[in-house]
Amino acid sequence: MGTSSALRKNGSESAGASVAFVDLETRATKDDHQALRLWLRLLSCTVRVENHVRGRLRQEFATTLPRFDLMAQLERHPHGLRMSELSKRLMVSGGNVTGITDQLEREGLVARTLDREDRRAITVKLTETGLKRFAEMAASHEEWIIELLGGLNQEDKHAMLAMLRKLKTHFGDVAAPGTTHNPSPIDRRR
Numbered sequence: 001m002g003t004s005s006a007l008r009k010n011g012s013e014s015a016g017a018s019v020a021f022v023d024l025e026t027r028a029t030k031d032d033h034q035a036l037r038l039w040l041r042l043l044s045c046t047v048r049v050e051n052h053v054r055g056r057l058r059q060e061f062a063t064t065l066p067r068f069d070l071m072a073q074l075e076r077h078p079h080g081l082r083m084s085e086l087s088k089r090l091m092v093s094g095g096n097v098t099g100i101t102d103q104l105e106r107e108g109l110v111a112r113t114l115d116r117e118d119r120r121a122i123t124v125k126l127t128e129t130g131l132k133r134f135a136e137m138a139a140s141h142e143e144w145i146i147e148l149l150g151g152l153n154q155e156d157k158h159a160m161l162a163m164l165r166k167l168k169t170h171f172g173d174v175a176a177p178g179t180t181h182n183p184s185p186i187d188r189r190r
Helices: 034-061 065-075 083-090 094-106 128-148 154-173
Strands: 006-009 019-022 110-114 122-126
Touching: 034 065, 034 128, 065 083, 065 094, 065 122, 065 128, 083 094, 083 122, 094 110, 122 128
Parallel strands: none
Antiparallel strands: 006 019, 110 122
16 A cells, blocks of 8 residues: 555546545545554544645755655764664665765765774764754744644644554554564454
8 A cells, every 4th residue: 555645636527626635544434443544544644744744845945855854863963873874763775875865965965974983884964054954944844844733732732642652652562573472352343
């Protein structure tokens, strides 16, 4: 199952027809298990936020979300990170990190240096220009997220954070495939 969203015409084929947003949640039916419907709603919200952020980064900063994410990791580590650590933190291949780093280095936003502790390893860090550019992007990014979640009041956000913390904790209790953990029977209530 892909995670991209799509647009679909509603109703007629006329030029003035309205366009409705179609997302992953539309795959669910009232007969599907409540857990499946919840997962699709969470995924749908995540994809919508991510697509909005991707578009704004492209429009306002002529950059991509992967580039922003790499710079965000480096901003949190002023002395830099090894390429292998960036790959692990971003959960992408070393080749992807290398490609993004190449682009950012050509633009003067990051610099590579030999790691002092292991001369076979390369450390990447933001340049002064990169720090300034990232600060601009991060400030806008925060505004976009605040705007997107503006339909929730403080109490709603607090409650959702608590519920999602509980869910995240549960994920830690569920064994990965191939282990011997024996979870409790599935609750089929909807």
